[in-house]
Amino acid sequence: MFNLHAQLAKDCETIGDYPLCRLLLMNDRQFPWLILVPRKAQISEVYQLSVEDQQQLQRESCKVSAAIAEHFNADKINVAALGNVVPQLHIHHIVRYKHDPVWPKPVWGMLPSVAYEEDERKKCLAELRLLFSAEDFSPL
């Protein structure tokens, strides 16, 4: 039985579901920052998924990376499964720019997050649900 970790639920908005993962938007307007969370209980490492799910995760991760790289005209995508604080497996996909406030450092723990304004958040979510609209994606 999958339940989104309380910290992820608090920090993020839900964009929708791929066959394996829930796709979240981190509520931090400083970076376009998406997170994939496999909807499986008790998994904290990629290798703990079934081989089929490992491969599906890679497909979903590459779709997300390619889509946001193009849409946001990224200089780089940072992809990472860390989980030192939130043990539920979740994979960060962060758009980076050479002019962003912490480039070239990784973003984690560098700056306090800055929440989207209400209108901006709604607009961003609508835009992302459109960006990811595809047969295998269910907006939520």
Add this chain to the structure above:
Amino acid sequence: MFNLHAQLAKDCETIGDYPLCRLLLMNDRQFPWLILVPRKAQISEVYQLSVEDQQQLQRESCKVSAAIAEHFNADKINVAALGNVVPQLHIHHIVRYKHDPVWPKPVWGMLPSVAYEEDERKKCLAELRLLFSAEDFSPL
């Protein structure tokens, strides 16, 4: 034509080759820290690999993560493709402990690296070449 990026060559020792990736040991005795580098030219993002290579990368990444998690009795494995400094695609696999010097923060940029002593480095490389010995792995 694949050439290992000069910065990776400087910072790391080579353990061996999987079918897709070269496996490196970061020369930093503070963390068991391995890096997979797909032996492909001009690739900086996972999604730029062919679909077959994306899937092979996931297989190799899971093998590395599972092996070092068990061998080093890790509390967590941090897996990340960043590339803000070194553009050649490379995927970090870092053993983390709740008692390590920067837990729970990510390791990048937190501490100056501490090179292995010569004997320790040789021993560590021999140990890792043994750990990864398998039909699909060629020690180098």
